[in-house]
Amino acid sequence: MFVIVVYDVQVKRVAKVLKVCRKYLYWVQNSVLEGEITLADFEELKRDLKRIISPETDSVLFYTFRTTRYTERISIGLQKGGEDRFL
Amino acid sequence: MFVIVVYDVQVKRVAKVLKVCRKYLYWVQNSVLEGEITLADFEELKRDLKRIISPETDSVLFYTFRTTRYTERISIGLQKGGEDRFL
Numbered sequence: 001m002f003v004i005v006v007y008d009v010q011v012k013r014v015a016k017v018l019k020v021c022r023k024y025l026y027w028v029q030n031s032v033l034e035g036e037i038t039l040a041d042f043e044e045l046k047r048d049l050k051r052i053i054s055p056e057t058d059s060v061l062f063y064t065f066r067t068t069r070y071t072e073r074i075s076i077g078l079q080k081g082g083e084d085r086f087l
Numbered sequence: 088m089f090v091i092v093v094y095d096v097q098v099k100r101v102a103k104v105l106k107v108c109r110k111y112l113y114w115v116q117n118s119v120l121e122g123e124i125t126l127a128d129f130e131e132l133k134r135d136l137k138r139i140i141s142p143e144t145d146s147v148l149f150y151t152f153r154t155t156r157y158t159e160r161i162s163i164g165l166q167k168g169g170e171d172r173f174l
Contacts, residue, residue: 004091004150006093006116008116008117008118008119028148029093029095029146029148031093031095032093032095032148046161059116061115061116061119064161074133074148074149074151
């Protein structure tokens with residue numbers, strides 16, 4: 001499966017959240033990572049993040065895709081990172 | 088078409104970028120908006136944003152989907168906004 005993660009967490013937890021996400025996904029833009037991931041790894045990622053974040057203040061969004069057909073990533077402005085590829 | 092926008096722009100331009108995005112999309116989380124949009128409106132949105140952002144420092148990502156089947160949005164932590172629906 002393909003997943004896009006967008007997090008919005010307090011500054012003191014950014015480094016930890018980023019580190020966990022980077023175990024499985026690649027960095028695209030500040031607070032955005034994406035990549036192919038197995039269902040087992042995705043479950044582990046969610047579990048790890050739930051341990052780190054504070055549910056009162058932090059939020060993490062996961063967009064998951066079983067198929068990536070007909071999907072495109074368009075970037076305007078500064079190209080900050082990640083593989084420059086179509087999903 | 089369905090689009091997810093994630094922006095990472097300098098603080099002084101956040102309000103302007105958000106205002107333009109809100110013309111077409113609904114807010115999901117800090118720096119994230121999504122929604123159904125016509126191709127014409129999407130072109131207008133990109134044009135408007137290109138006028139506002141500074142390409143040296145700001146970046147905006149658009150994920151576009153012709154079909155939204157097999158797509159799911161999962162949220163952990165604080166639910167900040169947007170319609171709580173599957174794509």
